Amino acid sequence: SQKIEQNSEALNIQEGKTATLTCNYTNYSPAYLQWYRQDPGRGPVFLLLIRENEKEKRKERLKVTFDTTLKQSLFHITASQPADSATYLCALDKGGGSQGNLIFGKGTKLSVKP
């Protein structure tokens, strides 16, 4: 069956360290993968999109990798800050000609301690 797994429900790190979040999937062939941030009581906010033919994407302190062989994406936040504390969702395109139809993981709740 098709599955998306974000391997940690929660991740606690110290300020200044690099946070690494993992998203694994099975039985999909997504054309792209996205990462969103969700704060309590709010809707998800788009952060980064990476396509199947891209290995890595960066935006400021954020970096995403996409390995279609391993069926895995890694999301890194460098020099983490308490303001980075939130739930991070990965989402992938269903593939097979779907038009913008995203499947979301359960999310990883990141807590950055000062």
Next chain:
Amino acid sequence: EAGVAQSPRYKIIEKRQSVAFWCNPISGHATLYWYQQILGQGPKLLIQFQNNGVVDDSQLPKDRFSAERLKGVDSTLKIQPAKLEDSAVYLCASSPREGIRETQYFGPGTRLLVL
């Protein structure tokens, strides 16, 4: 640019009652989505519109849920009758262009509690 607007923000009803949620997408966005997000889960797509046509409603429980997007702008999602398991946050999202895989812009959601 104004974001996606949703109302109400909170709703408490008893089971078997009906409820409706409203969404106003970002101006000019062709595609509109309704998601259900149960506590501790990621959003699950219920229905996707392009302009005022339905693209995907395969996960919409059609015996109790209905949605419409009149004139290709605002949308309403209705539940009738509600069940306890419908307690969730209902998120509306929009994206700019038809048939192009785009990032999605989410509203704040409507938190529904069914007692």
